[in-house]
Amino acid sequence: MNSQFSIPSIPETPQCSPNQLIQLASNLPDVTISIPSVDKILEAIEQGKADQVSKLDWVYCIHAKAQWDQQNLDRCRKTSVAIWKVAISNLWLQHQLLWRLALYYGDQQKQVLAQSLVESFDIFANSDLVSHLLPVQIIRTLYSRQAGRELAKIACEQPVNRTELLNTIREDLPVWIPLFSKFTEDITPYFTTIRSPNQQQVKWLLSCLDEMSDSQQIKAVNHLLTNVSNDIASNHSLLVDWLRNNYRNGEKWYKLSDPARQRLREWIGGINYADFQKLVNLILKKLDFPDFESKRLCSRRNFWASYSNRFERLRILLPTTSQIAIGYQIQGDVDLLEDDGSDPTEVCIFDFGEWFVVEFFRGRGSETRLFPKNSRNKQILFDESTLSVKRIRCLGGDKHDHEFLWQFFCRQWLANKGINPNPSTEPYTNPTANQLQQRENRLERWKREIEYLERQHRVYV
Template sequence: MNFQFSIPSLPETPQCSPNQLIQLASNLPDATISIPSVDKVLEAIEQGKADQVSKLDWVYCIHAKAQWDQQNIDRSRKTSAAIWKIAISNSWLQHQLLWRLALYYGDRQEQVLAQSLTESFDIFANSVSHLLPFQIIRALRSTQAGRELARIACEKRVNRTGLLNNIRDILPAYIPLFSQFIEDITPYFTTIRSPNHQQVEWLLVCLDEMSDSQQIKAVNHLLTNVSKNIATNHSLLVDWLRNNYRNGENWYKLSDPARQRLREWIGGINYTDFQTLVNLILNRLDLQYFESNRLCRRRDFWADYSNRFERLRILLPKTSQIAIGYQIQGDVDLLDDDGSDPTEVCLFDFGEWFVVEFFRGRGSETRLFPKNSRNEQILFGESILSVKRIRCLGGDKHDHEFLWQIFSRIWLANNGILPNPNAHSSRNPTADQLQQRENRLERWKREIERLEREARAYCNSSPLRSH
């Protein structure tokens, strides 16, 4: 296939004689070429004519100031201070200086700005110290730049991306420190003595932004450097850690001390909910003395196992729900009324076992169930439960009769549920005390057998319902 191209026509070259060009040049006005110099800019500043300095002159001045300083050492600081004073009201000059200053400190490009200009920055910054770019520059030149940037991000309630978006048009966002300071987020947070809710929310937003490796490192540092009191006061933080690190492969990426601390944090939050429930019952319900005393002993006993509480579900009879109101956080549901004695019920997840604690009424036992899918679905999944339906599940059971704490601890230990390392040890009972317990225990066993027969009859006539 043949292609043919047409050659475009070009305009004719104008015919000009040298004489015409000479005549044209003679008619042009005189032009003076202005060569930039530092002295020229400084002279304009001294004469109050800084507004007449061109952008080209400013760029040259900033670039050549370091060399000029070497030849004018005695005037270097004073003249640089004068330039910063002009920058207070000259936004374009501000941008030029701040951009280079950020590179000077943040990327260690010391050749981009004269040292006298870096040393005179405070003259400018003191007048605008509340503005973000100047706070960041001060952070960049500190010995702990990453920690200071994290502090600023926390005060502004922004993560790294948000911080960079706020300064993108003012400072160079590609400075290495701006990428690296994310590793200082958790170390900074651990220096806050009593973080508030907003600071915890900021931390979680920052954690979500991190890469997997950064987040693992941050969480390890967080778990091993923040006190349990802070975790207890911020269930939001513990919930995030539980959802992201308690199960799955992330759990095994944590160090052994971090895993142990996370267990303690989760347990502490759940035990606090249990403790709050007991205290509300004691304060709001009209209980007999023996009932109040029994509840206090339960609260104190389970305090020794607070590190082991993986999950907690609270079940309340209607009367308790009305009296207590909605002052309990966490997983709280109503017990179905099946005619049993009024009692609150707490379901504890201890990892390999579920523990069910009946607070009051006849029987008032503790039941132990292996953690399997069926028991988990019923105890932590079913919306509708009652005292009789729980007893129908069977399980191993333990009393709350005389000296029950000593024998409950042995019973739990035999099933691998151990108290906190710092828990108080039990005293050894005397022979008379053991005999007294045995007498009471026989009555309790007979009562439990009767209650279980009632429960089986009820469950056979009223199958377990769920939503």
């Protein structure tokens, strides 16, 4: 039976005697092998021939410099300075040295670079030709006591978040060193050191927060809320809006500390109260009111200042005359109040968490109304594009006057619904019997007026 495959023949191994090998070697031409040495490279630098040093020689020099230094203690720093000066104009050498220096400081790999090269880095870093380079600035942070904050400062100045920073330096420095993964923790501690942050710095902070994990972000937001002043928050509605959208509702809210939650309430309220205050001030300035009407508006502004911590949200409705007079000087949720024949008035709708408060500024009635926060009331008061005075009054709700001593009784009325003023608010003085009688007389007239308006409005609607 024939085999299907044939076995190939293996050639015989040639037999060579040692004498033949010796004879063959004697006929080879002479070859000079150049072995690099630190001395040769340093000599080339001294002679101004550093450009003739090969990459292989530089690698050997960097590797062997620490051992060479031990045998040349008197020359170690001077020669390292000379190498750094060459690196200023030699981009390849510059990259090699900076990469190893980052490992030396950032990953604690002390063997990658001679101590003399480490200690003379400032000669290179202080040169006007390279001091502005991002890798140089970053390495300077690595040996700082607050390396994380210094790195956060650099990222802010660029401005780039952590991912963008790493993508920028990926080819220049080893991005796996621990500092680059940990400096996220120092972003909000750095931001809180900025006395008056500008809009760009706030946007940088929000970009950094957006890319954090939930646990990192909650820790950062806790620090932010308890270490940034209310003044900074009041100047940056963008920051407050981000916090409100991400933390005011949902499970993240309950992961914040109690002081952080309280501060966020204050920030949101402060921004919204500031819009309300600005509206009243503009109306007083732009519209010609009789004195009693101006005093009434001022008393509203001052009264609600005591509730600024409670302002979750604010909607402003303006009649045509006010909108023309004020123009676009009010920001936020501002709409035109539909003309339904009612007396001209501005209307503010406050979201106080569990309650909506509607404040009519002027005209007959000129009351405050309180509505429970449910989906129907939310849809009408905050989501409908067109609202009128009569439409709001026909929703019903509890109502309170603005007659004599109204502030004292309005505070009690709100407190009965769980709406309390800011903790530092001073109590009102109890009214006298004579004052109570005066109020009762005026209140009767107001009640008749409101009943008349409500009957009219029900017919209209």
